[in-house]
Amino acid sequence: MEEPYGEVFLINKPLEWTSFDVVKKVRNALKIKKVGHAGTLDPLATGLLIVCAGKMTKQIDSFMGQEKEYTGTFELGSTTESFDLEQEVVPVADPSHLTESDVEKAISHFRGDILQIPPMHSAIKVGGKRVYEAARKGKVVQMEPRPVQVSVFELVKFENPTVHFRIVCSKGTYIRSLARDLGEALNVGAYMSSLCRTRIGGYKLSEAKELEPLIEEIKNRRNENL
Incomplete structure (x- = not known):
């Protein structure tokens, strides 16, 4: 060249x-x-x-x-250590009683400027070391909440237990953490089953x-x- x-x-x-x-x-x-x-x-x-x-x-x-846009799916009723399919799926609670209105109400709490705890299975450094390295050894690292902005968190479709979403967010936002937080808000657990980045700026x-x-x-x- x-x-x-x-x-x-x-x-x-x-x-x-x-x-x-x-x-x-x-x-x-x-x-x-x-x-x-x-x-x-x-x-x-x-x-x-x-x-x-x-x-x-x-x-x-x-x-x-620059801001990022994603589409994908969350699965309700189960979770994993990494909040995606890289780790074993563990059942949490039956989500069959949940309605689209229930999911939409829970999602509304995760729009705008929020504090988010990154997943343990991530490349963030704590004390100079990647936290995923500690996670793979079974160690727990104290993760501090970080400010992120979720300008769009759209419920595209709800096919219980699958949540189809579109998210527009700031740098540093973990979609897997949004899966975890949504599952906790609904008291059934959740993990990210698919993700596609559709836009950067x-x-x-x-x-x-x-x-x-x-x-x-x-x-x-x-x-x-x-």
Whole structure:
């Protein structure tokens, strides 16, 4: 690549890939070291991942600070240690009595400026160490509530026990924590069963490319420049 090279890629992250897996794939295709992503998506999440290369890596923080939009599903009546499907599902309480009105009323408490406790299975550092490392060893780390903004928390559809949602939120918001908190508010437990990031600021998932075709495009372009 000619210097100073810089490019921003909008990628639809595949299911079960880590965000770093995607970065590594792009880095290997570009044959340059300076490649990074602007906001982690968990392996079981899909959707928009912004990957910056070359001089555009300087823009990562500005991308990360923009609001995010997600769609997905929560399952009521059970929970997991990580509040998603990475850990074993444990039944909590029968949610069959709940109505759409009950769920909507509970959701209303999690709109606007709220304090949120991040999940133990997250990359946040406490005392200089990633809390997920302690969680994997069975240790409990005291997590302090953090201010986040949830500008939209829409109940798209309720098919008991499945809650279909759309959420627009600030940087640092954990959708898994919203699942946990909603389950606790309804006294039945909940976990996140699917998640797709549909927007980061003004960048939309509809503009993103699938990973494998993009990698082929990068390789072909590089070969043409040799």
